[in-house]
Amino acid sequence: VATADGFAARVLSVVRRIPPGRVATYGDVARMAGRPRAARAVGNIMKGLSRPDIPAHRVVAAGGRLGGYGGNEALKRALLQAEGVAFRGTRFNLNAYRIAVVRTGGTPRSRGRGNARARPSRLKTRR
DNA sequence: ATCATGACATGTT
């Protein structure tokens, strides 16, 4: 919704078609929407959601972690459990419920992982 | 192994 431009619209489309009992990570959604690194942006879009036809609770964080839900993570977890997702404490088996990622058109963009990944080079300093 | 911190990438609001 929001800007209804490409990315946001694509994200909504993707989320809308996540079947019950399955989940997708923010990163997966971003990837399917054509912006592999825009996981955070996806979260933001979800935040701005205002429609019931978008099952935002099926979008979770990586590693089988819950992720956020407007400050109500408990509800998110409950909704997922209600759909059959078995939680193990605060996490669940992502591999078992994650939907297949099918990237739709998008801008390939350099894979460079544009991350200089700041080699900390820490000389054992006390943190 | 798990959690925390530091850095950078990406797009909204």
Added chain:
DNA sequence: TAACATGCCATGA
């Protein structure tokens, strides 16, 4: 501008 419902990698404890 700076957050923010993130991800991934590296390192430290």
